[in-house]
Structure formats: C-alpha cells, structure tokens
Amino acid sequence: MKNITSKLIILLILTLVACSTPEKKLTVEVYETSAGGNKMTPVTAVEAGEKVLPIKLLPQEKFQTITGFGGSFTEASAYLLNKLGPENRKKIINAYFGSDGARYSLTRTHMNSCDFSVSNYSYAPVEGDLDLTHFSIEEDLDDIIPMIREAMEVSEDGFKIMASPWTAPPWMKDNKDWRGGKLLPEYYDTWALFFSKYIDAYKAEGIDIWGFTVENEPLGNDNNWESMHYTPQEMTDFVKNHLGPRLEADGHDVKVLGYDQNRGEELKEWVDTMFQDELSRKYFDGTAVHWYASTFDWFPENLQAAHAAAPDKHLIQSEACVDAEVPKWQDDQWYWSKEATDWGWDWAPEQDKHLHPKYVPVYRYARDIIGCLNNWVDGWIDWNMVLDKQGGPNWFKNWCVAPVIVDPDQDEVYFTPLYYTMAHFSKYIRPGAVRIGFEHAEDSLMVTAAQNPDGSIIVVMLNQDEESKQVSLALGGENTDTIQISGQALQTLIIPGYKTKTNTN
Structure with missing residues (x-):
C-alpha cells in the first residue's frame, strides 16, 4: 500500500510540473x-x-531554391535618375540595393532599345557587319551602366543581372523594321555573336551578366514597339545550333532562359519544345515568364507543367508591372483600392475579359509573388524601377506604373506602396533560400x-x-x-x- 501511495504521489508531482511548465x-x-x-x-x-x-x-x-527578387535597369529609369539631384538619386539606389533597403538580388536589363527607352537604337548599327566589328554599348555609358555601378557599390551581397533583347537590329530581320518580323537565317550566327560581345563589353565596364532570355515576348505585341518573333521550334533551334554553341566556344558561363512571355496555355507548348532532347536541355537553363495574360490569375497549372517539363531548371518571372495606367502621385490609397485596370480591360477578347478585371495594385503584386512561389517559380523581377508622373519616359507612350515615381522638374521622389510590397519579399527571402x-x-x-x-x-x-x-x-x-x-x-x-x-x- 505504501508503495502504491508513493507512486501516486510521484505521478501527481510529475503531472503538476508538466502542467506548470510554460509552453x-x-x-x-x-x-x-x-x-x-x-x-x-x-x-x-x-x-x-x-x-x-x-x-x-x-x-x-x-x-525550389530561390534565385532572387528585384527590378529592371531600363533606359527610362536611368534617364530619370540622371535628372534628379545627387541626394535623391542616392536615396533611390540605396532604397533598392542598400542593406537598409529592399536588397534587390535579381535584376534585368534590355539589350538594344525597348519601349522604355528614349529612342530606338542598336549596339550593331552598321548593316552587313557580320563580324560585328562596329559593336558598341556606347548608348548605355551615360545612363544604364552608371545606374548599375552605383547599385553594385551599395549592395553588400551583390545581385544577378539578366539581359533581354527586344529585337535584333532591323537590318538582320525579314521586315527591316524595329517592330515585328523575324531574324533572317543568314544572320543567326551573327546574332549569337551579338550576345557574346555584349557579355564582353559589359565585363569591360566591370559588370558581370548572369543570364539571358533569348527574346522578350517572342509571340509579339501587335507591332507596337521593338519586337521580334519566334515559334517555339525556331527559338529552340537557334539556341541549340547557334547561341548555345557560341557562348560555350567563347567560354561564357551564363544562363540561357527561353520563352519570356505570358503564363497562358502557350507556356506548355513552349516548355515541351524547349526541353525536347538532350541537346536543348544542355543549352536551356530555364524558362522566363510574364504576368500579362491575367491581372489576378497566376496560372498554377501552367507553372506546375513548366516545372514538370524541366524540374532541374530555373522558372523565373522576368517582367511585371501595372500597365495601361498613369501612376497616381502621392496617393497611397489608390494603390490599395480596386481602381486599376490593365491592357485587357479594354482589349482582351470577350472570352478572356474575366481575366482582366479592376484590381488592387498591392494585391496584384503580393498575390502574384506568393502564387508564383507556391508553384515553383524561383525568381520574380519587376519592370521599371523608376518612372515619372506620366508613367514614362517611353518613346511609344506606353505608360506604366513603377514602385518609385519621380518628378525630375521638382526633384521629388514618391515611394509608392508597391515599393514596400516588393521589399517584403526581396529584403528577407534571400538567394539560396528554399521554399x-x-x-x-x-x-x-x-x-x-x-x-x-x-x-x-x-x-x-x-x-x-x-x-x-x-x-x-x-x-x-x-x-x-x-x-x-x-x-x-x-x-x-x-x-x-x-x-x-x-x-x-
């Protein structure tokens, strides 16, 4: 009996101790x-x-392992920084890349001009220059390159740069125009050489290029601004037989991402073609996608399919912005209100209208990044880092919104809620993180x-x-x-x- 009593007392004490132990x-x-x-x-x-x-x-x-988050070095953004005073210029660079800022880790820039350039230009302007003897990045020396260098100076961890062409120079294309058309087969080798020379030219300026996309929006954009068209097989053949071997022969260890357009049904055909055989898998390092197919749907099934087609490759959201809008100046509430529309609000086919409703800009960014991360995307890149109150400059007058808006005439800066939205991810989820x-x-x-x-x-x-x-x-x-x-x-x-x-x- 004494034994049983002792055991009960011990059990009671243990129970009391367990109950009193703080969680x-x-x-x-x-x-x-x-x-x-x-x-x-x-x-x-x-x-x-x-x-x-x-x-x-x-x-x-x-x-997936995370590659990074960030925005794009466009001529429009760099041009505006050149018009600001030194204090505000430094403020913006620090806000994006400094240790107390958003700590951007993955960025993009354009090769040759794009819609968010001040004018049309190419690094290879001389017609018939098959060896690109006259290749020059002089156009970037006054704006994009200084912006990148300043970002490098304040970034403690560094950042990756992905470059994308909107078009080859018109003399290499079948329609001889900046817009639309296709690369003529006789210039495939010259165009591949163009990528290699770009790496060397930027390297000479102290800037390493981490990766390329083969072509921005190869499906086209209704010939509105710089563009060049590929079918999935044409791009795959160009990479397998020209671009990949050229970069390899020149000793360039650089990533090559294919597609680089919307995440709609087309994505499935593209990834199946890009990763069709051992050689194409050798030269393609992943797939780049954009968000413009819908204002709120991140197309999880298509992202899952893209991952399944190449589970060991990158899947990077390479461009996004609130398009078809003029930014609202010093008006935080607009960015939290269901007022913004995108191109599809007016122009989408009737059967796709439901994909383009009015939406809250902050939700658009946050929902998309979370949805992408939860469906194998390993990098997410915003479009312009800086635009003006009109949503430019843009030679085509294709106005858009950026996280930072400036008034260069008054030397004023507005950090919109979209800046903080991006920072919630980029500042804290670092390269090498695993979802x-x-x-x-x-x-x-x-x-x-x-x-x-x-x-x-x-x-x-x-x-x-x-x-x-x-x-x-x-x-x-x-x-x-x-x-x-x-x-x-x-x-x-x-x-x-x-x-x-x-x-x-």
Whole structure:
C-alpha cells in the first residue's frame, strides 16, 4: 500500500510540473505594410482573441531554391535618375540595393532599345557587319551602366543581372523594321555573336551578366514597339545550333532562359519544345515568364507543367508591372483600392475579359509573388524601377506604373506602396533560400514560407479582407505568440536561426 501511495504521489508531482511548465515560444520578428498606413512597420504580439488561425511550418518539406527578387535597369529609369539631384538619386539606389533597403538580388536589363527607352537604337548599327566589328554599348555609358555601378557599390551581397533583347537590329530581320518580323537565317550566327560581345563589353565596364532570355515576348505585341518573333521550334533551334554553341566556344558561363512571355496555355507548348532532347536541355537553363495574360490569375497549372517539363531548371518571372495606367502621385490609397485596370480591360477578347478585371495594385503584386512561389517559380523581377508622373519616359507612350515615381522638374521622389510590397519579399527571402511546406486552412489569407541559408525561416502573409486576423505560427513543437495582421495588409514574419537550434539538439 505504501508503495502504491508513493507512486501516486510521484505521478501527481510529475503531472503538476508538466502542467506548470510554460509552453515553448518561438521568437519572431514581424513587419507590416497596410492600407492603414504601415510601411514595413514592426508589429508586436497581441493577446489572443476568440479565433486564432494556426499556420504550421514544415521545413522538412523542401521545394525550389530561390534565385532572387528585384527590378529592371531600363533606359527610362536611368534617364530619370540622371535628372534628379545627387541626394535623391542616392536615396533611390540605396532604397533598392542598400542593406537598409529592399536588397534587390535579381535584376534585368534590355539589350538594344525597348519601349522604355528614349529612342530606338542598336549596339550593331552598321548593316552587313557580320563580324560585328562596329559593336558598341556606347548608348548605355551615360545612363544604364552608371545606374548599375552605383547599385553594385551599395549592395553588400551583390545581385544577378539578366539581359533581354527586344529585337535584333532591323537590318538582320525579314521586315527591316524595329517592330515585328523575324531574324533572317543568314544572320543567326551573327546574332549569337551579338550576345557574346555584349557579355564582353559589359565585363569591360566591370559588370558581370548572369543570364539571358533569348527574346522578350517572342509571340509579339501587335507591332507596337521593338519586337521580334519566334515559334517555339525556331527559338529552340537557334539556341541549340547557334547561341548555345557560341557562348560555350567563347567560354561564357551564363544562363540561357527561353520563352519570356505570358503564363497562358502557350507556356506548355513552349516548355515541351524547349526541353525536347538532350541537346536543348544542355543549352536551356530555364524558362522566363510574364504576368500579362491575367491581372489576378497566376496560372498554377501552367507553372506546375513548366516545372514538370524541366524540374532541374530555373522558372523565373522576368517582367511585371501595372500597365495601361498613369501612376497616381502621392496617393497611397489608390494603390490599395480596386481602381486599376490593365491592357485587357479594354482589349482582351470577350472570352478572356474575366481575366482582366479592376484590381488592387498591392494585391496584384503580393498575390502574384506568393502564387508564383507556391508553384515553383524561383525568381520574380519587376519592370521599371523608376518612372515619372506620366508613367514614362517611353518613346511609344506606353505608360506604366513603377514602385518609385519621380518628378525630375521638382526633384521629388514618391515611394509608392508597391515599393514596400516588393521589399517584403526581396529584403528577407534571400538567394539560396528554399521554399518550405506549411499547413494553413484560411483561404482569405495567402501564405508562403522559405528557409534562408542562415537557417532563418521567413513567412509572408497577405490579408485581403478589411477585417484584421490573428495567427500563430507552429514549428517543431513550438509556437509564436499571437500575431495580428491588419485588414488589407502584407506581413513578413522572421523566425531566426532555426537550423542552428535543430542541429544542436
């Protein structure tokens, strides 16, 4: 009897100790941008309410490795920076690339001119110059190259640059025009040489090129601005037989991404053709896509198909912007309101109108990035980093919105809510991070998660409802305090050093 009593007492003590042991808490940092006025504002834990939404993080479920996030060095952006005073120029460069800014890690620029250039130009202007003896990047020396150099100076971790041609010089094309037409077969080798010379020319200026897309929007753009057309097989043949071998022969270790247009049904045909055999897989390093097929649908089935066609290759969103709009100056609320339209609002075929409704610009960015990340995209690049109050300069007057808008005449700068939206991803999800799994049951709250090389786990959440929500993160048997995300808000949550803790247990 004495034995039984002693065991009961011990059991009771153990039970009391277990009940009195405080629940393990995860350390978490939270930053919020919201329609209510927060701009990457630190958020503290709150007292739990009646409904707390659990988000279970599953770092053992690993998906794609992240290449990076960023924007594009266009002539339009660089031209505007040249017109600003030195203080505002430095402010913008630091905001995008500095350690206290968005820390952009993956960028894009254009080879030859594009619609967001001040004029039409080519690095190979001399007709019949098959050996490109007169090749020159002089057009970039006063604007794009200084902008890139200044970004390199303030970026602690560095960033990758992907270059895209909108067109070959007209003399190489069947229609002899900047717009539309196709590259003549007799110039395939010369056009491949053009890419190689571009790498060398930029290298001479101290700038490394990480990758290329073969052609911006090879399906065309109704001949509105610089363009050149390929079929999937034509592009694949050019890469297999000309571009890939040329870059290889010249010793250039550079990524080559195909397609570089919208994520609609065409994407499936393109990836099947690009990765059709061993040789094409050798020279194509991945696929680039744009978002203009819809203003809110990120086409998960097509992204999944693109990944399945080449699971060991890159899948990068190479261009996105709120197009067909003139930016709203110093008006944060517009960027949180359902007012913006895109090209498809007016021009999409009737059967596609549902893909182009009015939408909230902040949601457009955040929804798309989260949707892309959750469907194997490893890099996401915005279009122009800087535009003016008109949405240019643009030789075709194809006005668009950028995260940073400037008034060069008054030397004024406006960081729109889109800038902070991009920073929620680019600043915290770093190159080499791996997207991880999670369990989450609230449809109105969009979530993605990744683990950085330093072990920190990053969670990004978007609340599109007007009411706030309360959440709690669970990881490895530990939980965070309750976190409140405001209505119409984007949050980044950081759990530091998780890998270190698990490795030492």
